[in-house]
Amino acid sequence: MLTVDDARARILADATPLGAETVPLGLARGRVLARDVVARRTQPPQAMSAMDGWALRSVDLAEGHRTFRVNGEARAGEGFGGDVGPGEAVRIFTGAPVPPGADLVVIQEDTRVTGHHDSGAPAAVEITGERADAEAGDNIRPAGIDFQTGAVGLQAGRGLEARAIALAAAMGHPWLPVHRRPRVAILATGDELARPGEPLGPDAIVDAVSPCLTALFADAGADVVDLGIAPDARDRIDAQIAAARGADLLVTIGGASVGDHDLVQAALLAAGAEIDFWKIAMRPGKPLMYGRLSGMPVLGLPGNPVSAYVCSLLFALPLIDRLSGREPRDAASERLPLAAPVAANAMRQHYMRARLLRDGDGAETVLPVRDQDSSLLSALADADALILRRPHAPAAEPGELVDILRLDRLD
Template identity: 35%
Template sequence: MAQLSDDVFAAGEAPMTIEQAVGFLLARVADAPEIEQVGLHEADGRILAQDVTAARCLPGFDNCAVDGYAARFADLALHGDSVLKIGARAAAGRPLERLAPGPADFAGAAVRIFTGAAMPDGFDTAFMQEDCRRLEGGEVVLPAGLKRFANVRRRGEDVATGDVALKAGRRLRPEDLALAAALGLPTLPLRRRVTAALFSTGDELASPGERLGPGGAYDANRFMLAALLRRQGVEVSDLGVLPDERRVIAAALREAAGAHDLVLSSGGVSVGEEDHVRAAILERGSLDFWRLAVKPGRPLAMGVLDGTPFVGLPGNPVAAFIGFIFVARALVAALGGAVFEPPRFARAVAGFSYKKKPGRREFVRVSLVDDGSGLPRAEKYPLDGAAALTSLTRTQGLVALPEALREVAPGDVVSFVDYDLIR
């Protein structure tokens, strides 16, 4: 596990942009060094620890991309169709089968060939069978117009021997596993999964299925954050709801910090009489409050407990969601040795009016409407409070309004990011 110094998150009191906060984290947090060899069936979503260098090329030989006929380009007529004797047959994984007498190298002949079959030596052009015409005498008419190497997959055109096929820090996707398999690799060197302890505090909170007390509420953030962490490949230990007792919280935090790479909570990290998390962390570490130039999601607590990072997200669900997606996710990437990928925004047209304060970035929850006019239209959800969970469940994504902007009018071009691209 990464061991951080107590002052690693000390960032001053000036409000930070998201980019400043992410840059701060990536520059100060080192990934855990542990590497393990993992089979391809278990590697999806994991972080590649080392570059994968191809020990063989792809394809490993020139092969045909279609069902049809192969020929030597030099044997084709300069003008008009070519008529060649069919001298052999080639199928994927089978040796070349002679069909008619002729030169040992089938010069001047065509080869009946199928997709994936190795191109015979010297043969460099393939014709689709639907473009050709068989003659009764065992000949085939090949149409004019193809260039040399048409319909041929060249040896090494996909990956050459010695190429870096997959770069370290990449979160592996199904297509990456296909490439590794095609290179003949049964296992890959992966980073150990990041482990995170997750908890909530508050005597008023109960987990779903439990009985609510007077003035009680069900704990929602813990389940959202657990799912967000797991989607980043993190192994989550759910500590449940801790009571508002400093001694209990301190003991739970010490145990969690000793066994995990990250400790995460939402809400309850302030200076009130019943906010014991701050005091419990300060017993064995440090806690810094970051002011983000963001709405919702301005307050963020970053701390170190016995060398383990602690993140305290805001208590309102939307603020916790945005704080995790845009900032805490970068910390998870750094701890796991992953290359952090910032959200990719697309263009949309505002279908709403909105006024904001300059100096902070605001995120508006929206749904997209395709009216056929070009860019999709972003329609704002009517409830925009940071506690409105339906503003996340009934929308498709976020419109980011930059710090300098003061007002949005219908028809303005805005930046939109889909939830599916950031969680």
Template identity: 40%
Template sequence: MRGERLTAAQHRLVAQLTRISESESIPLEAALGRYLADDVLAPVDVPPRAVSLYDGYALAGPVVSDSIWPVVGESFAGDSPPPLSTNAAMRIFTGSVLPDGANAVIAQEAVDRTGDAIRLNESISPGDGVRPRGADSRQGDCILEAGTRLDAPQLGLLASVGHGFVSVVRKPRIAVFTTGNELIQPGEPLAPGKIYNANHPMLVGALSRLGVTVLDLGCLPDDADRLRAALAGAATQSDLVITSGGVSVGEADFVRQVVEELGRVDQWRVFLKPGKPLAFGDVAGTPFIGLPGNPVSTFVTFFLFVRPAIRVLSGADPDIDRPPLRLPLAESRPAGDRPEFVRVRRTRDGAGQTNLSVFRNQNSGLLSSMAWADGVALMPVGVDLVAGDVVDYFPFEAWYL
């Protein structure tokens, strides 16, 4: 069985998921990385009154070059200045409220001041130098939509309209465990036939970066009864269960078998390299994603499938159709029989051109390649590529957003 195409499998997975219904109101300072539960409307205009764009003079009346204006006061940021009479000027500073009656602001560099009067060195038009009331947002406007991920600019926007608290979707609870008789925990003596469990801290770390609540169920042996109990328990506590290992066709690969007993496997195998032995479905109604066991396959499929699932659970767009970056390869690459995500690093050639250098060995068990790389590039099926050919590039940092 060759396996389903990547994008089709991704869309089929997210189509089975729904947003978590519970929400909570939290302080703005605690909302970084969370997802809005509801649309946010502006309760006030921003700015609430017209303000000056720069240091200068607010003017009331027709503005022409060489005219002379008496200066009748000052408006500092935070002041509520008195009205300005016609044909008069008021000293004003960046962000200060425009006095009633003023219709423009002239920059201080464009005037000559002598005592309490200024001479204008240029003509300006009504509205120049002014940020009007409501220029940023108007009362009643939807300033952020439900499902928006709150980063620093969004927090600033919410603060600008006076929101001290915000309603966000409850953090998804993600149960995770790894499987394999060969695995031991880092820090323990390395016994014959054993390897250290690298996938577990990698998955827990990636989940933590995505801002979820992690239910860490540790590492389980290749034992059907132990797996059955763990999966059944995880399904009652979590919004999504993910595992690493045990979904291939080996005699000790029990995860797929147990999932089918407790629920269903909707997808098995994806036409992809690395990461072909991937499964998803549900355990007693709770969504399940079974990642492959090789570390690189685990990492790549985590971000191709688990990350979109978490976004949908949080009420956001799955972000699986966003156009990738397009960059040229620094070297040739032979054709493959499956779409392949190869580990690459951005480099610059002698002409200052950014290229993608490919790691020397693309074996899916080499975590050193992931630590070296800053992203992956997608190699199309059946195409011999040469240096300079442009490919799709996915930087790792974008996968954490």
């Protein structure tokens, strides 16, 4: 049997990020840059005032001048338009360009207007605050302090969360080069399955896995193509496998073992796929099919909903990350104390469904759900973590630390 880590490594070894496409800035959120993004402008483009106040010459202050002739105003978006000479000051607002000549902004709170023109505009201003420590550059943001034209602001491979979008915008980019979203085809199989809301015979159950994986993969940034439910009939399965051509990943659900009624593997082989059938040392989810069909990776998940979900977390999501240009997410674990005993583990790595509890002091413990049967969707929906029990881990008592995976950070 393969270990979980080995299976993950083999799947990722075959995969590379998809090609680039150009998207509008407003649709780039969540995507991954395919190329470095370089500043097209300098920010700020000129020295800018960081405060509301008065722009003047530091040399005047150093020489003891305290009252200044006001000769205009500089606003954000509309500069003063002239120079600031000896003994002169310009009224300036936050974000306004600092006029040539001035090298200092004295903040409003340290000043008092002492004379007005007939228009009501200030004609003279007195510096009232302690300005002994005033220095050239005070309350001024120099040109280019954020970035300069030509600087690489965002590197290829960078995920575009809101902060990166802000920087790309500021650098002057209305379009961004990003990796294509993976198109993931999902094919469920089984005579017993019907879609939610469709009529159900007495022996039928609802296909809960397709909607679950559709949500999971879409959250991971994939475009999901739902190929529907194929009955246990080779011709129907063959047709749906043919319909998956053009996808970047095909995920099949059920029918992937070698039992009498498991037809997916046979259909894939007949279509020319190279298939490995792996028994992975894990539960839930021992059987996993992995292969390639004309270059397209194929993952064959168990039909059991909890097994399909856990296998998707461990194998499909990292693969979608890699195809998207992202670092494949790792089930990076943290350790928390158990709230109840767990038995010794056998040879398969066990992902136990569990709930996080918080005591009055905010300290967290983790409680395995009572019934670990892998058919129980109610227990999975109640869980907010998985306890990772390694092969042959001994029994553990309440208070002992165990490895956990938080589902809200994986799915």
